Amino acid sequence: MDKQLLESLKKKLEDRKISVIEQLGSIGHQETGEVGAEINFNADFPDYGDSAEDNAVEVADYAKNLSVERELEKDLRDVEKSLKKIADGTYGTCSHCGEPIEIERLKIRPESGSCVSCKNAITRK
Ligand SMILES: [Zn+2]
Numbered sequence: 001m002d003k004q005l006l007e008s009l010k011k012k013l014e015d016r017k018i019s020v021i022e023q024l025g026s027i028g029h030q031e032t033g034e035v036g037a038e039i040n041f042n043a044d045f046p047d048y049g050d051s052a053e054d055n056a057v058e059v060a061d062y063a064k065n066l067s068v069e070r071e072l073e074k075d076l077r078d079v080e081k082s083l084k085k086i087a088d089g090t091y092g093t094c095s096h097c098g099e100p101i102e103i104e105r106l107k108i109r110p111e112s113g114s115c116v117s118c119k120n121a122i123t124r125k
Contacts, residue, residue: 001091001092001100001103005103006086006091006092009086009091009106009107009110010083010086012110013079013082013083013086013110013111014083016075016079016110016111017076017079017080017083020072020075020076020079021039021076023068023072024041024069024072024073024076025041027041027043027044027065027068027069028041028042028043028044028065028069029041029042029044038077038080039076039080040073041069041072041073042069043062043065043066043068043069044065045058045062046058046061046062046065075111078111078113079111081111081113082110082111082112082113092106094113094114094115094118095113095114096114096115096118096121096122097114097115097117097118099115100115101113101114101115101116102115102116
């Protein structure tokens, strides 16, 4: 992969990481763990009031936040995995078949860890 493209994908991944962390910060708080540990967020339980309706909305929103949090954390892990691969020079290789991942695919979704045909094979299962 040419260096310039790799740099631009790396930049995209870093931007994506910042935006995902910001979104996570808006629905929960980051757990303070050891330095260098995996970033972990916990969705906050909202507090709208003490009436029965308030409590019902709180529970519904909390459930929604939890699923959003899970999605975002998955994105974050994919992004971090890709950044690590860039660092050790294995970025752009499919983790299933070892073939290079299509450049067009990486441009759209730089955190992709598998090529189109492996991705399709997994999704079809
Ligand atoms: Zn593959």
